[in-house]
Amino acid sequence: MTRTWFITGANRGLGRAFTTAALAQGDRVVATARDPKTMEDLRDERLTVLPLDVRDRGAVIDTVNAAFDKVGTIDVIINNAGYGLVGALEELTEAEIRDQMDTNFYGALWVSQAAVPHLRAQGSGHIVQISTVGAVGSLPLFGLYNASKWALEGFSASLADELRPFGIHVTLAQMGGFDTDWAKSSMKFGTELPAYTEQRQALFGMPDYWGPLVQAESAHTPDESAPSTHEPAEAPESTEPGPEVAAAAILDLVAMPNPPVRKVIGPGAHQMVTMALDARRQDYLTDPEFTWPA
Incomplete structure:
Protein backbone atom coordinates (compact mmCIF):
# COMPACT_ATOMS: atom_id res chain seq x y z
CA MET A 1 0.00 0.00 0.00
CA THR A 2 1.39 3.36 -1.05
CA ARG A 3 0.91 6.08 1.56
CA THR A 4 1.30 9.84 1.65
CA TRP A 5 3.02 11.36 4.68
CA PHE A 6 3.15 14.86 6.17
CA ILE A 7 6.23 15.21 8.39
CA THR A 8 7.31 18.25 10.41
CA GLY A 9 10.92 18.93 11.37
CA ALA A 10 11.95 16.71 8.46
CA ASN A 11 15.34 18.20 7.69
CA ARG A 12 17.42 16.29 10.25
CA GLY A 13 17.45 13.66 12.97
CA LEU A 14 14.37 11.49 13.32
CA GLY A 15 12.38 13.62 10.89
CA ARG A 16 14.88 13.06 8.08
CA ALA A 17 15.04 9.35 8.89
CA PHE A 18 11.24 9.10 8.69
CA THR A 19 11.28 10.97 5.38
CA THR A 20 13.97 8.85 3.72
CA ALA A 21 12.44 5.59 5.01
CA ALA A 22 9.01 6.48 3.63
CA LEU A 23 10.48 7.46 0.26
CA ALA A 24 12.56 4.28 0.18
CA GLN A 25 9.42 2.14 0.36
CA GLY A 26 7.79 4.06 -2.47
CA ASP A 27 5.58 6.44 -0.49
CA ARG A 28 4.99 10.13 -1.10
CA VAL A 29 6.10 12.68 1.49
CA VAL A 30 5.27 16.29 2.18
CA ALA A 31 8.17 17.35 4.38
CA THR A 32 8.39 20.63 6.27
CA ALA A 33 11.31 22.51 7.76
CA ARG A 34 11.94 26.07 8.87
CA ASP A 35 14.57 26.33 6.12
CA PRO A 36 13.71 24.19 3.08
CA LYS A 37 17.25 24.67 1.73
CA THR A 38 18.44 22.19 4.36
CA MET A 39 16.64 19.48 2.39
CA GLU A 40 17.95 20.30 -1.08
CA ASP A 41 20.12 17.17 -1.04
CA LEU A 42 16.99 14.98 -0.96
CA ARG A 43 15.80 14.95 -4.53
CA ASP A 44 12.84 12.72 -5.29
CA GLU A 45 9.79 13.32 -7.46
CA ARG A 46 7.67 11.91 -4.64
CA LEU A 47 8.99 14.48 -2.17
CA THR A 48 7.45 17.92 -1.63
CA VAL A 49 9.27 20.29 0.73
CA LEU A 50 7.42 23.21 2.30
CA PRO A 51 8.69 25.90 4.68
CA LEU A 52 7.07 25.84 8.10
CA ASP A 53 7.67 27.16 11.58
CA VAL A 54 5.21 25.15 13.67
CA ARG A 55 5.06 27.88 16.31
CA ASP A 56 3.06 30.05 13.85
CA ARG A 57 -0.55 28.80 13.93
CA GLY A 58 -1.56 30.75 10.83
CA ALA A 59 1.37 29.39 8.86
CA VAL A 60 0.56 25.88 10.04
CA ILE A 61 -3.04 26.11 8.84
CA ASP A 62 -1.98 27.52 5.45
CA THR A 63 0.74 24.89 5.00
CA VAL A 64 -1.45 21.93 5.97
CA ASN A 65 -4.20 23.17 3.64
CA ALA A 66 -1.66 23.60 0.84
CA ALA A 67 -0.35 20.08 1.40
CA PHE A 68 -3.80 18.52 1.14
CA ASP A 69 -4.58 20.67 -1.92
CA LYS A 70 -1.41 19.45 -3.62
CA VAL A 71 -1.47 15.73 -2.86
CA GLY A 72 -5.12 15.07 -2.04
CA THR A 73 -5.30 12.36 0.59
CA ILE A 74 -2.69 12.29 3.38
CA ASP A 75 -2.51 9.04 5.26
CA VAL A 76 0.07 9.75 7.96
CA ILE A 77 0.74 12.96 9.91
CA ILE A 78 4.04 12.86 11.83
CA ASN A 79 4.40 15.65 14.38
CA ASN A 80 8.15 15.44 14.85
CA ALA A 81 9.32 19.06 15.12
CA GLY A 82 10.78 19.72 18.54
CA TYR A 83 13.92 20.09 20.61
CA GLY A 84 15.25 19.51 24.10
CA LEU A 85 15.56 22.27 26.69
CA VAL A 86 17.81 21.54 29.64
CA GLY A 87 17.87 23.55 32.84
CA ALA A 88 16.53 23.74 36.34
CA LEU A 89 13.38 25.83 36.59
CA GLU A 90 15.17 28.85 38.02
CA GLU A 91 17.82 28.64 35.28
CA LEU A 92 15.27 29.25 32.53
CA THR A 93 13.81 32.50 31.25
CA GLU A 94 10.20 33.09 30.30
CA ALA A 95 11.19 33.28 26.63
CA GLU A 96 12.97 29.92 26.79
CA ILE A 97 10.04 28.27 28.53
CA ARG A 98 7.46 29.67 26.12
CA ASP A 99 9.51 28.68 23.07
CA GLN A 100 9.79 25.11 24.38
CA MET A 101 6.03 24.85 24.79
CA ASP A 102 5.33 26.66 21.51
CA THR A 103 7.48 24.20 19.57
CA ASN A 104 7.00 20.85 21.27
CA PHE A 105 3.38 21.19 22.39
CA TYR A 106 1.58 23.92 20.50
CA GLY A 107 3.33 23.07 17.24
CA ALA A 108 1.93 19.54 17.30
CA LEU A 109 -1.43 20.84 18.47
CA TRP A 110 -1.71 23.35 15.60
CA VAL A 111 -0.76 20.75 12.98
CA SER A 112 -3.26 18.28 14.42
CA GLN A 113 -5.99 20.91 14.57
CA ALA A 114 -5.37 21.93 10.96
CA ALA A 115 -5.25 18.34 9.69
CA VAL A 116 -8.29 16.91 11.49
CA PRO A 117 -10.98 18.45 9.22
CA HIS A 118 -9.22 16.98 6.17
CA LEU A 119 -8.76 13.57 7.78
CA ARG A 120 -12.36 13.52 8.96
CA ALA A 121 -13.58 14.40 5.46
CA GLN A 122 -11.57 11.56 3.92
CA GLY A 123 -12.63 9.18 6.71
CA SER A 124 -9.15 7.91 7.46
CA GLY A 125 -5.69 8.87 8.63
CA HIS A 126 -3.11 8.30 11.33
CA ILE A 127 -1.62 11.07 13.47
CA VAL A 128 1.66 10.05 15.07
CA GLN A 129 2.93 12.33 17.81
CA ILE A 130 6.66 11.90 18.42
CA SER A 131 6.75 11.76 22.19
CA THR A 132 9.28 10.36 24.63
CA VAL A 133 9.65 8.00 27.55
CA GLY A 134 10.15 11.26 29.47
CA ALA A 135 6.42 11.84 29.07
CA VAL A 136 5.79 8.85 31.33
CA GLY A 137 8.28 9.77 34.04
CA SER A 138 10.41 12.78 34.84
CA LEU A 139 14.04 13.77 35.08
CA PRO A 140 15.70 16.63 36.98
CA LEU A 141 16.91 19.49 34.76
CA PHE A 142 14.48 18.36 32.01
CA GLY A 143 11.33 19.69 33.68
CA LEU A 144 10.12 21.92 30.86
CA TYR A 145 10.94 19.38 28.17
CA ASN A 146 9.02 16.80 30.20
CA ALA A 147 6.16 19.28 30.63
CA SER A 148 5.90 19.91 26.88
CA LYS A 149 5.68 16.17 26.19
CA TRP A 150 3.30 15.46 29.09
CA ALA A 151 1.01 18.13 27.62
CA LEU A 152 1.34 16.51 24.19
CA GLU A 153 0.34 13.16 25.69
CA GLY A 154 -2.67 14.60 27.50
CA PHE A 155 -4.32 16.25 24.53
CA SER A 156 -3.38 13.44 22.14
CA ALA A 157 -4.95 10.72 24.30
CA SER A 158 -8.20 12.70 24.27
CA LEU A 159 -7.82 13.34 20.55
CA ALA A 160 -7.56 9.59 19.97
CA ASP A 161 -10.97 9.13 21.60
CA GLU A 162 -12.47 12.03 19.67
CA LEU A 163 -11.30 10.79 16.28
CA ARG A 164 -11.79 7.05 16.64
CA PRO A 165 -15.45 7.21 15.47
CA PHE A 166 -14.25 8.82 12.23
CA GLY A 167 -11.76 6.07 11.38
CA ILE A 168 -8.75 8.18 12.37
CA HIS A 169 -5.97 6.79 14.56
CA VAL A 170 -3.76 8.74 16.96
CA THR A 171 -0.57 7.21 18.37
CA LEU A 172 1.92 8.60 20.87
CA ALA A 173 5.30 7.22 19.85
CA GLN A 174 7.18 7.19 23.15
CA MET A 175 10.76 7.26 21.92
CA GLY A 176 13.83 6.17 23.79
CA GLY A 177 17.27 7.56 22.97
CA PHE A 178 18.59 7.62 19.40
CA ASP A 179 21.84 8.96 17.98
CA THR A 180 20.59 12.23 16.48
CA ASP A 181 21.25 15.95 16.88
CA TRP A 182 18.67 16.07 19.70
CA ALA A 183 21.34 16.08 22.44
CA LYS A 184 23.76 18.11 20.35
CA SER A 185 22.98 21.06 18.10
CA SER A 186 19.23 20.69 18.61
CA MET A 187 19.43 21.06 22.38
CA LYS A 188 19.17 24.37 24.22
CA PHE A 189 20.35 25.15 27.72
CA GLY A 190 19.46 27.43 30.58
CA THR A 191 21.98 29.70 32.25
CA GLU A 192 23.94 27.63 34.76
CA LEU A 193 23.58 28.28 38.47
CA PRO A 194 26.25 26.87 40.82
CA ALA A 195 23.49 25.46 43.05
CA TYR A 196 22.81 22.75 40.43
CA THR A 197 26.41 21.77 39.69
CA GLU A 198 26.12 18.52 41.65
CA GLN A 199 22.94 17.56 39.79
CA ARG A 200 24.61 18.27 36.43
CA GLN A 201 27.58 16.17 37.49
CA ALA A 202 25.38 13.28 38.62
CA LEU A 203 23.18 13.33 35.52
CA PHE A 204 25.66 14.16 32.76
CA GLY A 205 29.02 13.27 34.29
CA MET A 206 30.20 16.87 33.93
CA PRO A 207 29.73 20.06 35.98
CA ASP A 208 28.49 22.20 33.09
CA TYR A 209 25.97 21.95 30.30
CA TRP A 210 27.76 21.13 27.08
CA GLY A 211 27.82 23.34 24.03
CA PRO A 212 27.28 27.11 23.99
CA LEU A 213 25.25 28.35 26.93
CA VAL A 214 22.13 30.36 26.22
CA GLN A 215 22.79 33.97 27.13
CA ALA A 216 19.62 35.61 28.35
CA GLU A 217 18.55 38.22 30.83
CA SER A 218 18.22 36.85 34.33
CA ALA A 219 16.87 38.01 37.65
CA HIS A 220 19.60 36.13 39.51
CA THR A 221 22.10 37.87 41.74
CA PRO A 222 25.53 38.70 40.24
CA ASP A 223 27.14 35.85 42.18
CA GLU A 224 24.58 33.30 40.99
CA SER A 225 24.75 34.33 37.33
CA ALA A 226 28.54 34.59 37.15
CA PRO A 227 30.15 32.69 34.27
CA SER A 228 31.37 29.18 35.01
CA THR A 229 35.08 28.67 35.62
CA HIS A 230 34.92 25.41 33.66
CA GLU A 231 35.58 25.16 29.94
CA PRO A 232 32.43 24.28 27.94
CA ALA A 233 32.29 20.53 27.49
CA GLU A 234 31.42 18.49 24.44
CA ALA A 235 28.16 16.56 24.35
CA PRO A 236 28.50 13.08 25.84
CA GLU A 237 29.42 10.53 23.16
CA SER A 238 26.36 8.59 22.06
CA THR A 239 26.11 4.82 22.24
CA GLU A 240 22.49 4.85 21.09
CA PRO A 241 21.13 3.32 17.87
CA GLY A 242 20.81 5.39 14.74
CA PRO A 243 17.57 7.11 13.72
CA GLU A 244 16.99 4.53 10.99
CA PRO A 257 -4.55 -2.03 10.94
CA ASN A 258 -5.38 -1.10 14.55
CA PRO A 259 -2.43 0.82 15.96
CA PRO A 260 -2.24 1.47 19.72
CA VAL A 261 -2.61 4.87 21.33
CA ARG A 262 0.83 4.44 22.93
CA LYS A 263 3.82 2.69 21.38
CA VAL A 264 7.21 2.48 23.13
CA ILE A 265 10.09 2.57 20.64
CA GLY A 266 13.80 2.10 21.17
CA PRO A 267 16.28 -0.15 22.99
CA GLY A 268 15.92 0.27 26.75
CA ALA A 269 12.80 2.39 26.37
CA HIS A 270 10.46 -0.30 27.70
CA GLN A 271 12.53 -0.65 30.87
CA MET A 272 12.49 3.13 31.37
CA VAL A 273 8.69 3.22 31.09
CA THR A 274 8.42 0.30 33.53
CA MET A 275 10.62 2.12 36.06
CA ALA A 276 8.64 5.34 35.70
CA LEU A 277 5.30 3.60 36.17
CA ASP A 278 6.62 1.66 39.15
CA ALA A 279 7.79 4.89 40.78
CA ARG A 280 4.28 6.29 40.33
CA ARG A 281 2.78 3.09 41.75
CA GLN A 282 4.98 3.40 44.83
CA ASP A 283 3.72 6.96 45.35
CA TYR A 284 0.09 5.88 45.15
CA LEU A 285 0.66 2.95 47.50
CA THR A 286 1.36 5.42 50.31
CA ASP A 287 -2.39 6.21 50.19
CA PRO A 288 -4.25 3.44 52.07
CA GLU A 289 -7.46 4.24 50.17
CA PHE A 290 -5.89 3.69 46.77
CA THR A 291 -5.75 0.26 45.17
CA TRP A 292 -3.49 -0.17 42.18
CA PRO A 293 -5.26 -2.12 39.42
CA ALA A 294 -4.26 -5.76 39.12
Whole structure:
Protein backbone atom coordinates (compact mmCIF):
# COMPACT_ATOMS: atom_id res chain seq x y z
CA MET A 1 0.00 0.00 0.00
CA THR A 2 1.39 3.36 -1.05
CA ARG A 3 0.91 6.08 1.56
CA THR A 4 1.30 9.84 1.65
CA TRP A 5 3.02 11.36 4.68
CA PHE A 6 3.15 14.86 6.17
CA ILE A 7 6.23 15.21 8.39
CA THR A 8 7.31 18.25 10.41
CA GLY A 9 10.92 18.93 11.37
CA ALA A 10 11.95 16.71 8.46
CA ASN A 11 15.34 18.20 7.69
CA ARG A 12 17.42 16.29 10.25
CA GLY A 13 17.45 13.66 12.97
CA LEU A 14 14.37 11.49 13.32
CA GLY A 15 12.38 13.62 10.89
CA ARG A 16 14.88 13.06 8.08
CA ALA A 17 15.04 9.35 8.89
CA PHE A 18 11.24 9.10 8.69
CA THR A 19 11.28 10.97 5.38
CA THR A 20 13.97 8.85 3.72
CA ALA A 21 12.44 5.59 5.01
CA ALA A 22 9.01 6.48 3.63
CA LEU A 23 10.48 7.46 0.26
CA ALA A 24 12.56 4.28 0.18
CA GLN A 25 9.42 2.14 0.36
CA GLY A 26 7.79 4.06 -2.47
CA ASP A 27 5.58 6.44 -0.49
CA ARG A 28 4.99 10.13 -1.10
CA VAL A 29 6.10 12.68 1.49
CA VAL A 30 5.27 16.29 2.18
CA ALA A 31 8.17 17.35 4.38
CA THR A 32 8.39 20.63 6.27
CA ALA A 33 11.31 22.51 7.76
CA ARG A 34 11.94 26.07 8.87
CA ASP A 35 14.57 26.33 6.12
CA PRO A 36 13.71 24.19 3.08
CA LYS A 37 17.25 24.67 1.73
CA THR A 38 18.44 22.19 4.36
CA MET A 39 16.64 19.48 2.39
CA GLU A 40 17.95 20.30 -1.08
CA ASP A 41 20.12 17.17 -1.04
CA LEU A 42 16.99 14.98 -0.96
CA ARG A 43 15.80 14.95 -4.53
CA ASP A 44 12.84 12.72 -5.29
CA GLU A 45 9.79 13.32 -7.46
CA ARG A 46 7.67 11.91 -4.64
CA LEU A 47 8.99 14.48 -2.17
CA THR A 48 7.45 17.92 -1.63
CA VAL A 49 9.27 20.29 0.73
CA LEU A 50 7.42 23.21 2.30
CA PRO A 51 8.69 25.90 4.68
CA LEU A 52 7.07 25.84 8.10
CA ASP A 53 7.67 27.16 11.58
CA VAL A 54 5.21 25.15 13.67
CA ARG A 55 5.06 27.88 16.31
CA ASP A 56 3.06 30.05 13.85
CA ARG A 57 -0.55 28.80 13.93
CA GLY A 58 -1.56 30.75 10.83
CA ALA A 59 1.37 29.39 8.86
CA VAL A 60 0.56 25.88 10.04
CA ILE A 61 -3.04 26.11 8.84
CA ASP A 62 -1.98 27.52 5.45
CA THR A 63 0.74 24.89 5.00
CA VAL A 64 -1.45 21.93 5.97
CA ASN A 65 -4.20 23.17 3.64
CA ALA A 66 -1.66 23.60 0.84
CA ALA A 67 -0.35 20.08 1.40
CA PHE A 68 -3.80 18.52 1.14
CA ASP A 69 -4.58 20.67 -1.92
CA LYS A 70 -1.41 19.45 -3.62
CA VAL A 71 -1.47 15.73 -2.86
CA GLY A 72 -5.12 15.07 -2.04
CA THR A 73 -5.30 12.36 0.59
CA ILE A 74 -2.69 12.29 3.38
CA ASP A 75 -2.51 9.04 5.26
CA VAL A 76 0.07 9.75 7.96
CA ILE A 77 0.74 12.96 9.91
CA ILE A 78 4.04 12.86 11.83
CA ASN A 79 4.40 15.65 14.38
CA ASN A 80 8.15 15.44 14.85
CA ALA A 81 9.32 19.06 15.12
CA GLY A 82 10.78 19.72 18.54
CA TYR A 83 13.92 20.09 20.61
CA GLY A 84 15.25 19.51 24.10
CA LEU A 85 15.56 22.27 26.69
CA VAL A 86 17.81 21.54 29.64
CA GLY A 87 17.87 23.55 32.84
CA ALA A 88 16.53 23.74 36.34
CA LEU A 89 13.38 25.83 36.59
CA GLU A 90 15.17 28.85 38.02
CA GLU A 91 17.82 28.64 35.28
CA LEU A 92 15.27 29.25 32.53
CA THR A 93 13.81 32.50 31.25
CA GLU A 94 10.20 33.09 30.30
CA ALA A 95 11.19 33.28 26.63
CA GLU A 96 12.97 29.92 26.79
CA ILE A 97 10.04 28.27 28.53
CA ARG A 98 7.46 29.67 26.12
CA ASP A 99 9.51 28.68 23.07
CA GLN A 100 9.79 25.11 24.38
CA MET A 101 6.03 24.85 24.79
CA ASP A 102 5.33 26.66 21.51
CA THR A 103 7.48 24.20 19.57
CA ASN A 104 7.00 20.85 21.27
CA PHE A 105 3.38 21.19 22.39
CA TYR A 106 1.58 23.92 20.50
CA GLY A 107 3.33 23.07 17.24
CA ALA A 108 1.93 19.54 17.30
CA LEU A 109 -1.43 20.84 18.47
CA TRP A 110 -1.71 23.35 15.60
CA VAL A 111 -0.76 20.75 12.98
CA SER A 112 -3.26 18.28 14.42
CA GLN A 113 -5.99 20.91 14.57
CA ALA A 114 -5.37 21.93 10.96
CA ALA A 115 -5.25 18.34 9.69
CA VAL A 116 -8.29 16.91 11.49
CA PRO A 117 -10.98 18.45 9.22
CA HIS A 118 -9.22 16.98 6.17
CA LEU A 119 -8.76 13.57 7.78
CA ARG A 120 -12.36 13.52 8.96
CA ALA A 121 -13.58 14.40 5.46
CA GLN A 122 -11.57 11.56 3.92
CA GLY A 123 -12.63 9.18 6.71
CA SER A 124 -9.15 7.91 7.46
CA GLY A 125 -5.69 8.87 8.63
CA HIS A 126 -3.11 8.30 11.33
CA ILE A 127 -1.62 11.07 13.47
CA VAL A 128 1.66 10.05 15.07
CA GLN A 129 2.93 12.33 17.81
CA ILE A 130 6.66 11.90 18.42
CA SER A 131 6.75 11.76 22.19
CA THR A 132 9.28 10.36 24.63
CA VAL A 133 9.65 8.00 27.55
CA GLY A 134 10.15 11.26 29.47
CA ALA A 135 6.42 11.84 29.07
CA VAL A 136 5.79 8.85 31.33
CA GLY A 137 8.28 9.77 34.04
CA SER A 138 10.41 12.78 34.84
CA LEU A 139 14.04 13.77 35.08
CA PRO A 140 15.70 16.63 36.98
CA LEU A 141 16.91 19.49 34.76
CA PHE A 142 14.48 18.36 32.01
CA GLY A 143 11.33 19.69 33.68
CA LEU A 144 10.12 21.92 30.86
CA TYR A 145 10.94 19.38 28.17
CA ASN A 146 9.02 16.80 30.20
CA ALA A 147 6.16 19.28 30.63
CA SER A 148 5.90 19.91 26.88
CA LYS A 149 5.68 16.17 26.19
CA TRP A 150 3.30 15.46 29.09
CA ALA A 151 1.01 18.13 27.62
CA LEU A 152 1.34 16.51 24.19
CA GLU A 153 0.34 13.16 25.69
CA GLY A 154 -2.67 14.60 27.50
CA PHE A 155 -4.32 16.25 24.53
CA SER A 156 -3.38 13.44 22.14
CA ALA A 157 -4.95 10.72 24.30
CA SER A 158 -8.20 12.70 24.27
CA LEU A 159 -7.82 13.34 20.55
CA ALA A 160 -7.56 9.59 19.97
CA ASP A 161 -10.97 9.13 21.60
CA GLU A 162 -12.47 12.03 19.67
CA LEU A 163 -11.30 10.79 16.28
CA ARG A 164 -11.79 7.05 16.64
CA PRO A 165 -15.45 7.21 15.47
CA PHE A 166 -14.25 8.82 12.23
CA GLY A 167 -11.76 6.07 11.38
CA ILE A 168 -8.75 8.18 12.37
CA HIS A 169 -5.97 6.79 14.56
CA VAL A 170 -3.76 8.74 16.96
CA THR A 171 -0.57 7.21 18.37
CA LEU A 172 1.92 8.60 20.87
CA ALA A 173 5.30 7.22 19.85
CA GLN A 174 7.18 7.19 23.15
CA MET A 175 10.76 7.26 21.92
CA GLY A 176 13.83 6.17 23.79
CA GLY A 177 17.27 7.56 22.97
CA PHE A 178 18.59 7.62 19.40
CA ASP A 179 21.84 8.96 17.98
CA THR A 180 20.59 12.23 16.48
CA ASP A 181 21.25 15.95 16.88
CA TRP A 182 18.67 16.07 19.70
CA ALA A 183 21.34 16.08 22.44
CA LYS A 184 23.76 18.11 20.35
CA SER A 185 22.98 21.06 18.10
CA SER A 186 19.23 20.69 18.61
CA MET A 187 19.43 21.06 22.38
CA LYS A 188 19.17 24.37 24.22
CA PHE A 189 20.35 25.15 27.72
CA GLY A 190 19.46 27.43 30.58
CA THR A 191 21.98 29.70 32.25
CA GLU A 192 23.94 27.63 34.76
CA LEU A 193 23.58 28.28 38.47
CA PRO A 194 26.25 26.87 40.82
CA ALA A 195 23.49 25.46 43.05
CA TYR A 196 22.81 22.75 40.43
CA THR A 197 26.41 21.77 39.69
CA GLU A 198 26.12 18.52 41.65
CA GLN A 199 22.94 17.56 39.79
CA ARG A 200 24.61 18.27 36.43
CA GLN A 201 27.58 16.17 37.49
CA ALA A 202 25.38 13.28 38.62
CA LEU A 203 23.18 13.33 35.52
CA PHE A 204 25.66 14.16 32.76
CA GLY A 205 29.02 13.27 34.29
CA MET A 206 30.20 16.87 33.93
CA PRO A 207 29.73 20.06 35.98
CA ASP A 208 28.49 22.20 33.09
CA TYR A 209 25.97 21.95 30.30
CA TRP A 210 27.76 21.13 27.08
CA GLY A 211 27.82 23.34 24.03
CA PRO A 212 27.28 27.11 23.99
CA LEU A 213 25.25 28.35 26.93
CA VAL A 214 22.13 30.36 26.22
CA GLN A 215 22.79 33.97 27.13
CA ALA A 216 19.62 35.61 28.35
CA GLU A 217 18.55 38.22 30.83
CA SER A 218 18.22 36.85 34.33
CA ALA A 219 16.87 38.01 37.65
CA HIS A 220 19.60 36.13 39.51
CA THR A 221 22.10 37.87 41.74
CA PRO A 222 25.53 38.70 40.24
CA ASP A 223 27.14 35.85 42.18
CA GLU A 224 24.58 33.30 40.99
CA SER A 225 24.75 34.33 37.33
CA ALA A 226 28.54 34.59 37.15
CA PRO A 227 30.15 32.69 34.27
CA SER A 228 31.37 29.18 35.01
CA THR A 229 35.08 28.67 35.62
CA HIS A 230 34.92 25.41 33.66
CA GLU A 231 35.58 25.16 29.94
CA PRO A 232 32.43 24.28 27.94
CA ALA A 233 32.29 20.53 27.49
CA GLU A 234 31.42 18.49 24.44
CA ALA A 235 28.16 16.56 24.35
CA PRO A 236 28.50 13.08 25.84
CA GLU A 237 29.42 10.53 23.16
CA SER A 238 26.36 8.59 22.06
CA THR A 239 26.11 4.82 22.24
CA GLU A 240 22.49 4.85 21.09
CA PRO A 241 21.13 3.32 17.87
CA GLY A 242 20.81 5.39 14.74
CA PRO A 243 17.57 7.11 13.72
CA GLU A 244 16.99 4.53 10.99
CA VAL A 245 16.05 2.08 13.77
CA ALA A 246 13.30 4.44 14.91
CA ALA A 247 12.17 4.96 11.31
CA ALA A 248 11.77 1.21 10.78
CA ALA A 249 9.59 1.02 13.91
CA ILE A 250 7.43 3.90 12.66
CA LEU A 251 6.96 2.14 9.31
CA ASP A 252 5.77 -0.95 11.17
CA LEU A 253 3.49 1.19 13.35
CA VAL A 254 1.65 2.89 10.49
CA ALA A 255 1.23 -0.47 8.74
CA MET A 256 -0.81 -1.83 11.66
CA PRO A 257 -4.55 -2.03 10.94
CA ASN A 258 -5.38 -1.10 14.55
CA PRO A 259 -2.43 0.82 15.96
CA PRO A 260 -2.24 1.47 19.72
CA VAL A 261 -2.61 4.87 21.33
CA ARG A 262 0.83 4.44 22.93
CA LYS A 263 3.82 2.69 21.38
CA VAL A 264 7.21 2.48 23.13
CA ILE A 265 10.09 2.57 20.64
CA GLY A 266 13.80 2.10 21.17
CA PRO A 267 16.28 -0.15 22.99
CA GLY A 268 15.92 0.27 26.75
CA ALA A 269 12.80 2.39 26.37
CA HIS A 270 10.46 -0.30 27.70
CA GLN A 271 12.53 -0.65 30.87
CA MET A 272 12.49 3.13 31.37
CA VAL A 273 8.69 3.22 31.09
CA THR A 274 8.42 0.30 33.53
CA MET A 275 10.62 2.12 36.06
CA ALA A 276 8.64 5.34 35.70
CA LEU A 277 5.30 3.60 36.17
CA ASP A 278 6.62 1.66 39.15
CA ALA A 279 7.79 4.89 40.78
CA ARG A 280 4.28 6.29 40.33
CA ARG A 281 2.78 3.09 41.75
CA GLN A 282 4.98 3.40 44.83
CA ASP A 283 3.72 6.96 45.35
CA TYR A 284 0.09 5.88 45.15
CA LEU A 285 0.66 2.95 47.50
CA THR A 286 1.36 5.42 50.31
CA ASP A 287 -2.39 6.21 50.19
CA PRO A 288 -4.25 3.44 52.07
CA GLU A 289 -7.46 4.24 50.17
CA PHE A 290 -5.89 3.69 46.77
CA THR A 291 -5.75 0.26 45.17
CA TRP A 292 -3.49 -0.17 42.18
CA PRO A 293 -5.26 -2.12 39.42
CA ALA A 294 -4.26 -5.76 39.12
